[in-house]
Amino acid sequence: MELYEFAWLVPLIPCICFVLAGFIGHKTPQCGGLIAIAGAAAAFVMAALVSYGYYTSDLYKAAEPFVQNMDWLVVGKITIQFGIYIDTLSCIMMLFASFISTLIFIYSLGYMHDQEGRRRRYFAEVSLFLTGMLGLAVSSNYLEMFVFWEIMGLCSYLLIGFWSFNHEEAVEKSSAAKKAFLVTRLGDVCLMCGLFILLYIFGSLDYQNIFGSIEAHKDDVLLPFAILLMFGGVIGKSAQFPLHDWLPDAMAGPTTVSALIHAATMVKAGIYLVARSYPIFTQCEEAMVFVAAIGGFTAIYAASMALNNMNIKRVLAYSTLSQLGYMVLALGAGAYLISLGTKNGDANLIKLGTAGYIAGILHMINHAFFKALLFLGSGSVIHAVGTEDMRMMGGLRKKMPITAYTMLIGCFSIAGIPIFSGFWSKDLVLEAAFAPFHEGLGFGSVFCVLFVLGMITAFMTAFYMFRMWFMTFTGEPRGHCHGESPKTMTFPLLILSVFAILSGLVIMGNFGYYVARSLKTSMPTAGIFVEKGMDVVKEIFTTPATYVALVLAIVGIAIAFFMYSKKAYDPEKFDQDKKPLYYRIVAKRYYFPEMYNQISWKLGYGVAKGVEAIDKQLIDGTVNGLSNAVVGGGDGLARVETGYVRDYAAYVALGVLILMGIFAVIFIYGGGF
Amino acid sequence: MINMGFFLVLAAALFAIGLFGLLSNKRGIVSLMCIELMLNAANINFVTFASFKSDATGQVFVIMSIAVAAAEVAVGIALMLNAYKMKKTTEVDKLSTMRW
Known part of the structure; x- marks a missing residue:
């Protein structure tokens, strides 16, 4: 065994x-x-x-x-x-x-x-x-x-x-x-509809069967629909x-x-x-552009909503959305590159695509560590302060040092400061997004836009994360605080902070090869090729984009520092009654919840009304009509039962007469029995 | 040789008399007797066809029909007796509780 x-x-x-x-x-x-x-x-x-x-x-x-x-x-x-x-x-x-x-x-x-x-x-x-x-x-x-x-x-x-x-x-x-x-x-x-289509195309839902027979079905007209529907999931x-x-x-x-x-x-x-469906997803490069675009757009869209939120958990939630957007962007770009690479037989594109895949997976792992750290840290703060509103916090650094400094590590990591884990994977993600433009591929301009969006997101991320940190842990205390959390809570924070620093360093070792092994497993014919870990690191530090992203992140941190710690520019200016239009839109989450409500009230309620009317009028009407007919008919027929024996005898005699009449007709016109 | 039609007309007339008696008469015992008349009309048909077609099956069937009629009359008279005990009457129009 x-x-x-x-x-x-x-x-x-x-x-x-x-x-x-x-x-x-x-x-x-x-x-x-x-x-x-x-x-x-x-x-x-x-x-x-x-x-x-x-x-x-x-x-x-x-x-x-x-x-x-x-x-x-x-x-x-x-x-x-x-x-x-x-x-x-x-x-x-x-x-x-x-x-x-x-x-x-x-x-x-x-x-x-x-x-x-x-x-x-x-x-x-x-x-x-x-x-x-x-x-x-x-x-x-x-x-x-x-x-x-x-x-x-x-x-x-x-x-x-x-x-x-x-x-x-x-x-x-x-x-x-x-x-x-x-x-x-x-x-x-x-997703379910996508799986139905897969089942229809391949006659199986087994990973091995599908990945093994993908070559035979790659031109199926339904396959792009299956991919898009699965991506809907x-x-x-x-x-x-x-x-x-x-x-x-x-x-x-x-x-x-x-x-x-x-x-x-x-x-x-x-x-x-x-990541698991890469062999299927790489069959349709146009769909992958869509995937990457959704990811890139989500990244900046969510980051913008985190900029002025006052709820410590909401800020982290938006940052999760934003980071998930990064992962989808990297995976989409990687699949796009591999797709074109296998089609044109270009080994370089496959190498870049594999790098995108690795970037997505690595960012998922790093994000898991630093986001768990940040959430648990925010939980520790909420536990001590009893509120989620950052305006009620402040100056907590002295009262809960372990929480404060472990969260600082998390913030550095997500902001992409070198050595901390987020730096490595975020850089690889942006590189993967830039690669299609750099290689001059069909949808290169789209990816160029996505790359720029990713860069801006990196700046926003650094800003709002440190805004959160400065508001919570520095300045004057604005509320009461129970002090540091118990050991069962600080112990996981310490362990996670170690991983938030170190988990990105795996890229120097064999990690990329290890991850890409999965692709080689599911796509044996694609010719997956991975660079050596140290080469990747060398490349990171020789690309100008790395330094641009780094400068943007530092600028973001600096702005947050001056606004929320030094109070050089009073952020309260935004909180006056005459808030700028953009501030209000963002605070309302781009009116998305309202749109959901409108859709569900106007459309959903309207449809429900119509369905109800049909139910009441048509379905109920039919059912009630049937039952009334049966009851009425039964009542009418019951009158026949008079209780007089002679009536019954008369019915029988009448019946016999009718039968005789029928037989006579058959006999006369039918030419005998 | 008498024509077969005479026998059949006799049977039909007997049946009609029985049916008329059954429908027009409200006394239970008379109703039973009318039913007997109709049965015997049918029996006459049986033996007529048996005789004219030289087939003994009809005659055999009449024997059975008479036996069944005897049993039926026994049950019918027993019913009438019981009805009389309970209702003090055998008029069928007064025995009309089995209704809607």
């Missing part, structure tokens, strides 16, 4: 913990908290063993996945299987999801300690959440992946609405949960532009849940789907 053959245990362990914590959690210490932590930690250890086993196996050397399947549904010629598919991408997903979840669960012990018995529900649900993510990572086909995808959708709904009972803002909380559920559902329907899950609005509202849940959704699970599932 090889180690990786136990991969099915990885999602199973948190699932068992979900059952245990759910049923007997209240009888254990910490209301099931220890069970959930033990489960996540065991899943991480298991994932590490599986990854190690796969890394040292012959399968890795031969760039083959480890697949184990059993039949699940057999319908006619179509067999849907249930199994595991292990390659380097699934290993990476399992590792960082379980590791960060473990830290978040430990942190939850401190953060949720005053929630009494409701912690049982909390720990059971987060365990199920982790099951969803790990199951998604090891799934061997799209339908199985979709099942886990939906489990996560359900858990996000339950956890975002965690405070919908016995809470002063219960209605707001539960409507945020409903919004998250319904908006992502819109994407899920798209990504838009919903990873909160890209038209369906982004649920994520800021999802802040209604506990901060730990936000950390879980933003860093380890949920939104990363969409990114994973894009």
